[in-house]
Structures are given as structure tokens and as C-alpha cells.
Amino acid sequence: MASVMGLLEERESAARAAVEELQAEADRVLAELAVAEGVLERRVIARVELAEALAAPAEEAALVVPGPREASAEAVKVPVTGSVVPRWHQAGTLQALAPEYRRIVELVESAEGDGAGMSAKExxxxxxxxxxxxxxxxxxxxxxxxxxxxxxAASPSGRFTPRRPTATARAAAGTPDGGRGGGS
Incomplete structure (x- = not known):
């Protein structure tokens, strides 16, 4: 008859072997998952970039604004979906952005909370x-x-925050400087 301690040691060894085998399988699956996620991310970005590149030339629109003389007219470019995002500058307003980009900036600027910003999912x-x-x-x-x-601006954690106040944010606050300063 085998001792009770010997039986327990045998069962412990069998359980340990099963855990090690399952851990090795889990490591393999996690490695495959990481590779698959990388492929998915690259393909999503490639599709988005391609869609933007294909949409830009076909959707460039010009709005004709009459000048001082009716005979001459200037073409004023209106940002459209898929258009290039211009660099921000002091005189820049959200109107320079295409609608989908303008909406993102507006959402980030109007985000309530502790100033931690918004994630892409939010x-x-x-x-x-x-x-x-x-x-x-x-x-x-x-x-x-x-x-x-x-x-x-982006935080190290990947959350997006307002970089600088824009004309829309200042106008929404009802003050020329976005409600900052000016206190007594």
C-alpha cells in the first residue's frame, strides 16, 4: 500500500505538468494573437490611408465667391472629407479643417472631466x-x-487633449480668451 504522502506528491506532479503544458500553449496563443493584432492594425491604417488618398482628388471642391467686380471671381477652397489637415497657426480656426477632423477637435475641447483627455474609443x-x-x-x-x-496634444497614455484654444472654444465660452485669466 502506497503512503498518503506519496499519492499526494504524485497528484501534485501531474497537476504541475498539466499547468506547465497549458502555460506553454497559452504563451504560444498569446504570441500568435500579438502577431495577428499587428497585422490587423497595419491593414486598418492602410485602408484608412488609401480611402483618404482616393477621396481627396475626387472630392476637391471650390466655392466661387464674387469679388469686388462681378466679372472676376476667386475660388475659395472649402475643406472636404479626406482633405489634408493644415498645420495649426495662431490665426487658424476650425473652419480650416474638414468636417470629420473639426468634429474630433470640438469633442476633445468640450470634454468634461479632470483634463485627462479622451481615448480614441471614447x-x-x-x-x-x-x-x-x-x-x-x-x-x-x-x-x-x-x-x-x-x-x-496626446498624453503618453494615448489620450487626446486640447493643444491650444481655438476660435470655436473661445466663442463657446463667450470670452475672447476662452475664459482664462481676467479675474480680479
């Missing part, structure tokens, strides 16, 4: 998009483009 939700990776990555790509062009 932006996608507020934009009314379906919360699937492709939509979230599209929003993240646009927000990162706004960060590159200095319309927004």
Missing part, C-alpha cells in the same frame, strides 16, 4: 460610430494626424 463613441477595432483605429489615426499638425 471619441468613436461620441461620434456615434460602432465600437469595432476598424472604426476606433480610424478615429485614432485622424486624432494622431491632428496631434502631428498641432491641433491637439
Amino acid at each position: 471619441l468613436a463613441a461620441r461620434l456615434g460610430l460602432e465600437l469595432v477595432p476598424a472604426k476606433i483605429e480610424g478615429v485614432r489615426s485622424r486624432a494622431k494626424r491632428l496631434v502631428e499638425r498641432e491641433w491637439l
Whole structure:
């Protein structure tokens, strides 16, 4: 008859072997998952970039504004979906941005809370998009483009925050400087 302690040691060894085997399988699956996520991210970005590149030339529109003389007219470019995001500058307003970029800046600037900013997922939700990776990555790509062009700032954690007050934010606050300073 085997001792009770010997039986328990055998069972412990079998359980340890099963755990090690399952851990090895989990490590393999996690490695495959990381590779698959990388492929998905690259394909989402490529699709978004391609869609923007294809949309830009076809959708460039010009609004004709009559000049001082009716015979001469100037073409004023109106930002459209897929247009290039201009760099932010002191005189820049949100009207220089295409509608989807303008909406992202407005959402980030109007975000309530502790100033931690908004994640791409929160932006996608507020934009009314379906919360699937492709939509979230599209929003993240646009927000990162706004960060590159200095319309927004990004925290190390990947949250997007207002970079500088824009004309819309100042107007919404009802003050020329966005409600900052000027106190007694």
C-alpha cells in the first residue's frame, strides 16, 4: 500500500505538468494573437490611408465667391472629407479643417472631466460610430494626424487633449480668451 504522502506528491506532479503544458500553449496563443493584432492594425491604417488618398482628388471642391467686380471671381477652397489637415497657426480656426477632423477637435475641447483627455474609443463613441477595432483605429489615426499638425496634444497614455484654444472654444465660452485669466 502506497503512503498518503506519496499519492499526494504524485497528484501534485501531474497537476504541475498539466499547468506547465497549458502555460506553454497559452504563451504560444498569446504570441500568435500579438502577431495577428499587428497585422490587423497595419491593414486598418492602410485602408484608412488609401480611402483618404482616393477621396481627396475626387472630392476637391471650390466655392466661387464674387469679388469686388462681378466679372472676376476667386475660388475659395472649402475643406472636404479626406482633405489634408493644415498645420495649426495662431490665426487658424476650425473652419480650416474638414468636417470629420473639426468634429474630433470640438469633442476633445468640450470634454468634461479632470483634463485627462479622451481615448480614441471614447471619441468613436461620441461620434456615434460602432465600437469595432476598424472604426476606433480610424478615429485614432485622424486624432494622431491632428496631434502631428498641432491641433491637439496626446498624453503618453494615448489620450487626446486640447493643444491650444481655438476660435470655436473661445466663442463657446463667450470670452475672447476662452475664459482664462481676467479675474480680479
